[in-house]
Amino acid sequence: MAQLYDRYSGIVYSVALRVLGDTGAAEDVLQEVFMQLWRNPGVFDSSRGNLGPWLAVIARNRAIDGLRKRRPETDIADVVVSVEPDLASETERGRAMHKVRSVLGSMPARQRSALEMAYFEGLSHSEIASKTGEPLGTVKTRIRGGLMMLRKAFQT
Amino acid sequence: MTVHEEYADDLALYALGSLEAAEKALLEKHLDECAACRHEVEHLRGDMALLSLSAAGPMPPQRARQRLMDAIKREPRRQAAPTRTVWWAIAGWVAAAAIGLVVLMLWRDKSVLVQEALHLRAVSSQQGEELQEARKIVETLRSPGAQVVNVTKTNARPQPQGKAFYVRDRSSLIFLASNMPALPAQKAYELWLIPKQGSPIPAGVFKPNPRGNAMVINPPLPAGVEAKAFAITIEPESGSSVPTMPIEMMGAGE
Numbered sequence: 001m002a003q004l005y006d007r008y009s010g011i012v013y014s015v016a017l018r019v020l021g022d023t024g025a026a027e028d029v030l031q032e033v034f035m036q037l038w039r040n041p042g043v044f045d046s047s048r049g050n051l052g053p054w055l056a057v058i059a060r061n062r063a064i065d066g067l068r069k070r071r072p073e074t075d076i077a078d079v080v081v082s083v084e085p086d087l088a089s090e091t092e093r094g095r096a097m098h099k100v101r102s103v104l105g106s107m108p109a110r111q112r113s114a115l116e117m118a119y120f121e122g123l124s125h126s127e128i129a130s131k132t133g134e135p136l137g138t139v140k141t142r143i144r145g146g147l148m149m150l151r152k153a154f155q156t
Numbered sequence: 157m158t159v160h161e162e163y164a165d166d167l168a169l170y171a172l173g174s175l176e177a178a179e180k181a182l183l184e185k186h187l188d189e190c191a192a193c194r195h196e197v198e199h200l201r202g203d204m205a206l207l208s209l210s211a212a213g214p215m216p217p218q219r220a221r222q223r224l225m226d227a228i229k230r231e232p233r234r235q236a237a238p239t240r241t242v243w244w245a246i247a248g249w250v251a252a253a254a255i256g257l258v259v260l261m262l263w264r265d266k267s268v269l270v271q272e273a274l275h276l277r278a279v280s281s282q283q284g285e286e287l288q289e290a291r292k293i294v295e296t297l298r299s300p301g302a303q304v305v306n307v308t309k310t311n312a313r314p315q316p317q318g319k320a321f322y323v324r325d326r327s328s329l330i331f332l333a334s335n336m337p338a339l340p341a342q343k344a345y346e347l348w349l350i351p352k353q354g355s356p357i358p359a360g361v362f363k364p365n366p367r368g369n370a371m372v373i374n375p376p377l378p379a380g381v382e383a384k385a386f387a388i389t390i391e392p393e394s395g396s397s398v399p400t401m402p403i404e405m406m407g408a409g410e
Contacts, residue, residue, distance in 0.1 A: 001228055002221075010215050011208060018211035027220045034224050039231065049198070053205030060208055061173060082195075083202025087209075097209040104210055119207050124174040137165075144168035147203040154206065 001038055007088065008052055009034070012059040019063035019120050029062050048080045052087030064122035084154055096154075103153045107146060114139055115146035159196045160186070167193060171200035294373065316368070318405055320386045322349070327379050329359060331372040331386070336364035339390065346391040347372055348399050350406075352384045359386070361395040383409055 009030060016029035033055060036043060044054055057079060085096050104112050114132070117123045123131070125139045132139070159167065166183050169175040175183065187194050308314055318333040331347055339345065344363050348356040360375035388405040389396075 002225065005221060005224060009221070011212055013216040013220070014211045014214045015208040017214050023217075027216060027223070030216055030220055031224055031227065035227060035231075038228055049202075053202055056205040056208035057201050060204065064173065079201065080198045081201040081205055082198035083205050085206075087205075093209065093212065096206065097212045100206050100209045115207070118169070118172045118174050119204060120211070122172075122174065124176060125169055126176065127174075140165035140169060143172070144165045147168055147200055147207070150206045151199065151203045 001034065004037070004051070005034055008055050011052065011056050011087065011093065015056055015060050016063040019060060019067055019122070025066060026063070029059055029066060032062060033059050045080070049082055050085075050087065052093070053083045053085075054079065054081045056087070057081050060119065068122055099153055100150060103150050107149060110134070111142045111146050114142040118143050159192050160190065163193055164196075167196050168200050171197050171204060316405060318347075318386070318388060318407065320347075320407070322383050322386075322409075324380055324382055327377045327381070328374055329372065329377060330374070331360065331362075333362070333364060333370040333388075334368060336368045336370055338368075339363060342393055343390050344393045344395065345370070345388050345404070346395050346399070347375070348387045348389065349377065349381065349383050350385040350387055352382050356387065356399050357381065358395060358397060361391065361393070363393075385409065 012033055013026055013030045017023060017026035020026050020029070036058075037055075044051060061079070085092055087093050087096060107115070110132070114128055114134075117128050117131070118125070125136055125143065128134075128143075129136045129139045163183060163186060166175060166179060170180060170183050170187075187197070314335045316333070316335045316337060318331060318336075321330040322328070329349070333345075336345065344361045346361050347359040349359045350356050357377065358375075359377060360372035362370045362372050364370040385406055385408040387399065387403045387407075389399040389401070389403055391400055
């Protein structure tokens with residue numbers, strides 16, 4: 001567990017901190033995510049994805065739940081994350097981080113904003129629409145389009 | 157497999173957890189039936205994981221690590237979290253345990269039987285080897301073509317000689333004689349076991365071959381008699397129950 005912590009605590013903590021904006025609350029999410037893995041290693045199915053990306057998504061979802069003060073809606077064992085880089089080594093994480101930032105930098109500002117509001121703030125598309133004054137359909141398409149841009153960048 | 161285009165945008169929102177309740181219920185109904193769209197949700201979560209990297213940089217303080225390690229020490233690990241305790245789940249475990257027990261017992265029985273079989277095979281093999289060796293000895297002794305050579309002091313006149321090998325516990329006796337003088341007609345040599353107490357016991361009748369050699373192998377003897385000496389007399393060919401004097405040869409045990 002110490003080894004896993006040393007490898008993945010950075011990504012878990014940083015995504016929780018970005019969502020919550022509070023170091024103490026981010027530490028709580030970090031603790032909760034790793035304790036769940038410790039209590040029940042079976043929640044992560046290694047045949048259906050890599051641990052690094054899975055932890056990142058689980059941490060984000062928990063942080064959003066905390067932010068919106070809601071109970072977790074999905075059992076983490078049901079969360080399957082399919083993505084190519086396993087983010088296991090520091091080099092790989094560094095390379096992937098650089099690429100992600102590059103894609104976000106090249107994204108139209110409104111699209112990037114919609115994507116970040118959905119992901120890091122946990123806003124629904126209607127909340128984003130009312131915040132930005134854009135049509136619901138446009139917000140939906142922008143969010144999906146932003147995720148597709150990221151996917152394509154890692155497919156080439 | 158192709159993602160249903162009409163659901164494409166909603167799939168992204170579903171993965172992000174930002175779909176409204178009604179839309180979510182509708183989409184989940186579709187997901188139950190559509191493997192391609194389920195697969196797409198998994199990919200969209202992968203895209204989300206990549207997006208997480210844009211926040212990477214801050215590292216947790218050292219105390220967070222210590223806090224986790226302390227909590228782990230306090231809490232035993234579970235191998236699996238039972239979600240629902242229903243009777244058939246328990247029945248399944250009981251059945252599995254019972255099957256496991258039976259398999260274990262059978263395995264142990266088999267293991268014991270295999271061990272015993274191996275032991276018997278080893279014993280049998282050892283006995284077989286011993287028997288083979290004994291047969292070889294007896295065949296050598298009994299073989300009509302065997303070359304029997306008595307080794308004595310050079311220039312010494314060969315003397316009649318007998319050697320008895322007696323094992324009391326087994327009532328087993330082997331007697332070898334050499335340079336035995338020729339017998340009168342209708343007479344034979346008789347070997348006697350002289351016990352420490354009691355009368356001499358007949359231990360076999362024999363006639364030497366033309367070269368004066370003879371042997372007696374395992375004559376019928378009472379069990380466990382301690383021998384003080386062995387003696388040879390000349391008796392009728394059918395043998396006697398009491399030795400006829402004089403005693404031709406005699407030797408005491410070592």
